[in-house]
Amino acid sequence: MRKPCCDKQDTNKGAWSKQEDQKLIDYIRKHGEGCWRTLPQAAGLLRCGKSCRLRWINYLRPDLKRGNFAxxxxxxxxxxxxxxxxxxxxxxxxxxxxxxxxxxxxxxxxxxxxxxxxxxxxxxxxxxxxxxxxxxxxxxxxxxxxxxxxxxxxxxxxxxxxxxxxxxxxxxxxxxxxxxxxxxxxxxxxxxxxxxxxxxxxxxxxxxxxxxxxxxxxxxxxxxxxxxxxxxxxxxxxxxxxxxxxxxxx
DNA sequence: AATCACTACAACCGCAAGCGA
DNA sequence: ATCGCTTGCGGTTGTAGTGAT
Structure with missing residues (x-):
C-alpha cells in the first residue's frame, strides 16, 4: 500500500459521506473556492485540502454535466x-x-x-x-x-x-x-x-x-x-x- | 445461490509548476 | 537565486456494481 498523502492521523479517507459533501458545498457557497489547505478546518471537515479540492472539482461542482458522453x-x-x-x-x-x-x-x-x-x-x-x-x-x-x-x-x-x-x-x-x-x-x-x-x-x-x-x-x-x-x-x-x-x- | 471476472469511476498519491518571502 | 508552501496534473489503485459461469 502507498503511504497516505497526509500525515494527520485524524483525517478521513475513502468515500465521502453526504454530510461531508454538504459541509463542503455549504462552505464553498459561502466563501468560494479559496485556500484548499485551510478549507477543511474552516469547513469543519476531517479531510486534507487535496481531498476536498478533488471532491469539489470532480463531483460537487454545480456546473458538471455528468452522465454518458455524447x-x-x-x-x-x-x-x-x-x-x-x-x-x-x-x-x-x-x-x-x-x-x-x-x-x-x-x-x-x-x-x-x-x-x-x-x-x-x-x-x-x-x-x-x-x-x-x-x-x-x-x-x-x-x-x-x-x-x-x-x-x-x-x-x-x-x-x-x-x-x-x-x-x-x-x-x-x-x-x-x-x-x-x-x-x-x-x-x-x-x-x-x-x-x-x-x-x-x-x-x-x-x-x-x-x-x-x-x-x-x-x-x-x-x-x-x-x-x-x-x-x-x-x-x-x-x-x-x-x-x-x-x-x-x- | 455462490463465486469469479470484468468494468466503471471515485479517490489517492507523487511530482512538478507557480508564487511569494 | 533559492527555499518553502500551495495548487494542479496525470498515473494508479480500490471498490462497488454487474454479468457470466
Missing part, C-alpha cells in the same frame, strides 16, 4: 487526444461540464478499447498491425456508430509531448475513422517523418446558425475554464502554419 464529445476527445496526448486537463477544458478525471476514466475504460478494437493504437492513433484489423468499416459495424476522424499521428520517435498533425481533419466528411486512417497511413507511411509544425487549436460551434469559428481559445487551461462556452456539439479545427512553434502548453 458521440460528438467522444469524437472530440479522440481528436484532442491525438493532438495533445494525455493532457487530460486541457482536453477536459474543451468539454464544458466535464472534468479531467472523468475524461481520463472514460478514455481508459471506453475509448482506448474502442480504438484498439478498430485496429488503432490508442497511444499514437495509428493503424496498428499488431492490433485486430478493422473490418472494412461499415458504419453499422461500429458499436456506437460514431463517425470519427483522426488527422494526427506521432512521429515514431516522439513522445506524447510532441505530436504532429499530418493533415487537417477534413476526411471525416465521407469516411469513418478506419478508412480515413487507411487513406492516411496505409503502406509504409508509418515511417513518415514530419517537420515540427506550429499548431493553432480552435473550437467552432457546429450549429447551423454559427458558421464562424470562435477565436482561438487561450492556451492556459485555467483561462479556458472561464470561457463561456455554449453547451453544444463542437468541431475541432486545426490551423497548421510554418511559423515558429509557439508554446501551447505548460
Amino acid at each position: 458521440e460528438d464529445e467522444e469524437d472530440l476527445i479522440i481528436k484532442l487526444h491525438a493532438l495533445l496526448g494525455n493532457r487530460w486537463s486541457l482536453i477536459a477544458g474543451r468539454l464544458p461540464g466535464r472534468t479531467d478525471n472523468e475524461v481520463k476514466n472514460y478514455w481508459n475504460s471506453h475509448l482506448r478499447r474502442k480504438l484498439i478494437s478498430m485496429g488503432i493504437d490508442p497511444n499514437n492513433h495509428r493503424l496498428n498491425h499488431s492490433f485486430p484489423r478493422p473490418h472494412h468499416h461499415h458504419p453499422s459495424s461500429q458499436t456506437a456508430g460514431t463517425q470519427m476522424s483522426f488527422g494526427f499521428i506521432k512521429s515514431p520517435t516522439n513522445t506524447d509531448n510532441n505530436i504532429h498533425p499530418l493533415k487537417s481533419s477534413n476526411c471525416d466528411q465521407e469516411s469513418d475513422a478506419g478508412s480515413c486512417l487507411e487513406n492516411e497511413f496505409c503502406g509504409d507511411r508509418n515511417d513518415h517523418q514530419l517537420p515540427d509544425l506550429n499548431l493553432d487549436l480552435a473550437i467552432s460551434i457546429s450549429s447551423p446558425n454559427s458558421s464562424t469559428p470562435l477565436p482561438s481559445p487561450p492556451v492556459n487551461a485555467k483561462e479556458e475554464q472561464n470561457l463561456d462556452e455554449p453547451k453544444m456539439s463542437m468541431d475541432l479545427e486545426l490551423f497548421v502554419s510554418s511559423s515558429p512553434t509557439l508554446p501551447l502548453f505548460r
Whole structure:
C-alpha cells in the first residue's frame, strides 16, 4: 500500500459521506473556492485540502454535466487526444461540464478499447498491425456508430509531448475513422517523418446558425475554464502554419 | 445461490509548476 | 537565486456494481 498523502492521523479517507459533501458545498457557497489547505478546518471537515479540492472539482461542482458522453464529445476527445496526448486537463477544458478525471476514466475504460478494437493504437492513433484489423468499416459495424476522424499521428520517435498533425481533419466528411486512417497511413507511411509544425487549436460551434469559428481559445487551461462556452456539439479545427512553434502548453 | 471476472469511476498519491518571502 | 508552501496534473489503485459461469 502507498503511504497516505497526509500525515494527520485524524483525517478521513475513502468515500465521502453526504454530510461531508454538504459541509463542503455549504462552505464553498459561502466563501468560494479559496485556500484548499485551510478549507477543511474552516469547513469543519476531517479531510486534507487535496481531498476536498478533488471532491469539489470532480463531483460537487454545480456546473458538471455528468452522465454518458455524447458521440460528438467522444469524437472530440479522440481528436484532442491525438493532438495533445494525455493532457487530460486541457482536453477536459474543451468539454464544458466535464472534468479531467472523468475524461481520463472514460478514455481508459471506453475509448482506448474502442480504438484498439478498430485496429488503432490508442497511444499514437495509428493503424496498428499488431492490433485486430478493422473490418472494412461499415458504419453499422461500429458499436456506437460514431463517425470519427483522426488527422494526427506521432512521429515514431516522439513522445506524447510532441505530436504532429499530418493533415487537417477534413476526411471525416465521407469516411469513418478506419478508412480515413487507411487513406492516411496505409503502406509504409508509418515511417513518415514530419517537420515540427506550429499548431493553432480552435473550437467552432457546429450549429447551423454559427458558421464562424470562435477565436482561438487561450492556451492556459485555467483561462479556458472561464470561457463561456455554449453547451453544444463542437468541431475541432486545426490551423497548421510554418511559423515558429509557439508554446501551447505548460 | 455462490463465486469469479470484468468494468466503471471515485479517490489517492507523487511530482512538478507557480508564487511569494 | 533559492527555499518553502500551495495548487494542479496525470498515473494508479480500490471498490462497488454487474454479468457470466
